Amino acid sequence: MLHTESYGHFSGVFGSGLNNAPIPPSCLPEKLRDRVSKSYLMNPISSYISLINTKTRNNAYEFWPADMVAHFGQNIYRDMNCLSAWKVIPYNALVALVDTIKTRILNFVLEIEGEAPDAGEAPPNTSPLPQEKVSHVFNTYIAGNVQNVATGSSQVSQSGNEIVIFGDLKSLQMFLESYGIEDTDIADLDSAIQEDSKTMDKPALGKRVQDWIGKMVGKATTGAWNVSTSVAGTILTKALSQYFGLK
Numbered sequence: 001m002l003h004t005e006s007y008g009h010f011s012g013v014f015g016s017g018l019n020n021a022p023i024p025p026s027c028l029p030e031k032l033r034d035r036v037s038k039s040y041l042m043n044p045i046s047s048y049i050s051l052i053n054t055k056t057r058n059n060a061y062e063f064w065p066a067d068m069v070a071h072f073g074q075n076i077y078r079d080m081n082c083l084s085a086w087k088v089i090p091y092n093a094l095v096a097l098v099d100t101i102k103t104r105i106l107n108f109v110l111e112i113e114g115e116a117p118d119a120g121e122a123p124p125n126t127s128p129l130p131q132e133k134v135s136h137v138f139n140t141y142i143a144g145n146v147q148n149v150a151t152g153s154s155q156v157s158q159s160g161n162e163i164v165i166f167g168d169l170k171s172l173q174m175f176l177e178s179y180g181i182e183d184t185d186i187a188d189l190d191s192a193i194q195e196d197s198k199t200m201d202k203p204a205l206g207k208r209v210q211d212w213i214g215k216m217v218g219k220a221t222t223g224a225w226n227v228s229t230s231v232a233g234t235i236l237t238k239a240l241s242q243y244f245g246l247k
Contacts, residue, residue: 001165002093006036006064008085010077018077023085027076034170036064039087045101048094060089108141139238164242169193172243179235181216188212205240213237 006023025033039062041048051060064085073082112119115129115137122128165171169190176186189212196206205213213236220232 001171002039002041002089002097004037004039004062004087004089006085006087008064008069008073008076009083010073010080011083012077012080016080018080021077023076023082028072032068032072034168035068036085036087039089040174041089041097045098049098052091052094052098057091059091060094062087062089104142108137111137111141135234164239166242166245168243172239175239185212185216185219204244204246205237209240213240 006025007020008018008023010018010021012018023036025037028036064087069082069085073085074080076082112129112134115133116122119128164175173186176189177183189209192206192208192212195208196204200206213233216236217232
């Protein structure tokens with residue numbers, strides 16, 4: 001996830017207009033401001049490598065949905081209508097994204113090599129390291145404590161999950177969806193968070209949320225979502241702790 005700024009082209013009366021004009025998020029309803037000030041980079045890493053391996057070193061762009069431009073385009077600049085709008089993803093941010101991922105993969109590989117020097121020579125269908133140990137190393141070096149880079153899951157066989165951002169319900173929902181947790185279960189979690197917030201003075205893992213975690217760990221034993229039982233509780237507790245800003 002990257003923080004971004006939005007710009008647009010505008011037309012006004014008597015041939016007036018503005019090109020590449022900045023768009024303040026405050027012009028939009030509060031529930032939409034994150035959509036124009038944050039960008040979730042979820043494409044394969046090769047697509048971002050191709051963007052930075054050019055001589056021009058241009059920024060990347062993510063265009064607003066056409067219906068959002070049409071609905072709110074007249075509320076940004078007085079007497080002007082927005083023709084098109086986009087988020088700017090800085091070139092340097094893409095370079096930092098690729099460098100971060102390369103560094104984390106390298107650290108992960110070196111740690112695995114330190115734990116099991118012959119891991120790369122292991123016969124097919126064998127595990128030179130216990131899955132729990134691999135998951136721990138993966139969480140340490142790949143998932144880590146990152147809030148500006150999309151990360152993988154806590155199991156090496158999975159990838160593409162989003163890191164959970166403090167107070168950002170959407171990132172929590174996307175994280176859970178990436179593990180195959182059903183919409184109905186995510187809705188139950190939303191309700192549990194709301195119910196706990198009514199009886200607690202500060203953000204925390206309340207009783208209803210803890211009950212939800214227990215239910216989901218039970219579901220993991222049936223293969224209902226894409227994670228092993230041994231790490232299901234750890235994954236959910238960590239994700240919710242990140243959402244609540246707990247250590």
